[in-house]
Amino acid sequence: MVSEVSPITVLVAEDEALIRMDLVEMLRECGYEVVGQVADGQAAVDRARELRPGVVFMDVAMPRRDGLSAAEEIIGAGWAPVVMVTAFSQRETVQRAVDAGVLGFLVKPFVRADLAPAIEVAVARWQQMTALNVQVAGLRERQEAREVVDRAKGLLQTRLGMTEPEAFAYLRKEAMDSRVTLAEVAAAVLAETDQRT
Numbered sequence: 554m555v556s557e558v559s560p561i562t563v564l565v566a567e568d569e570a571l572i573r574m575d576l577v578e579m580l581r582e583c584g585y586e587v588v589g590q591v592a593d594g595q596a597a598v599d600r601a602r603e604l605r606p607g608v609v610f611m612d613v614a615m616p617r618r619d620g621l622s623a624a625e626e627i628i629g630a631g632w633a634p635v636v637m638v639t640a641f642s643q644r645e646t647v648q649r650a651v652d653a654g655v656l657g658f659l660v661k662p663f664v665r666a667d668l669a670p671a672i673e674v675a676v677a678r679w680q681q682m683t684a685l686n687v688q689v690a691g692l693r694e695r696q697e698a699r700e701v702v703d704r705a706k707g708l709l710q711t712r713l714g715m716t717e718p719e720a721f722a723y724l725r726k727e728a729m730d731s732r733v734t735l736a737e738v739a740a741a742v743l744a745e746t747d748q749r750t
Contacts, residue, residue, distance in 0.1 A: 621653050
């Protein structure tokens with residue numbers, strides 16, 4: 554379950570010192586590496602930015618800044634997945650956690666056996682989301698490149714009277730000769746035309 558090679562690093566954000574100490578001890582007994590402990594939501598954001606832990610365990614009700622808004626910033630910035638640890642299990646709190654992007658939710662009191670499943674699921678889901686975001690970014694880049702190439706082909710067809718296959722062949726040859734991508738050649742063709750007009 555927990556990797557022997559490199560344990561998952563954990564940042565604990567809990568304002569009640571005794572609960573924080575118990576949680577840190579349980580995490581260490583489970584084989585996780587606790588890299589930071591904080592007592593408020595703003596400190597959790599600051600430490601998550603600095604440490605980039607494998608997961609953040611965060612209480613909902615904390616001073617300076619509540620755990621849900623801190624979790625939203627941590628997740629939104631892509632620093633770490635968050636598991637909320639709270640005494641509040643009301644539907645509204647759970648919904649706010651879901652809206653913030655929280656990937657795990659533990660209701661106090663919990664036992665050591667509850668920790669590993671919450672962490673492992675949160676980390677696995679985080680990795681899946683990260684991989685999906687990379688794929689989406691790649692698809693978006695390819696779509697944008699395709700649109701630039703299509704605009705350049707259309708321009709060559711209009712201005713130089715080329716057919717679509719001729720325009721594409723021209724762009725491809727320029728890309729191969731210049732050792733750049735097709736999209737870069739297409740962007741240069743469009744930029745050159747913009748400069749002339």
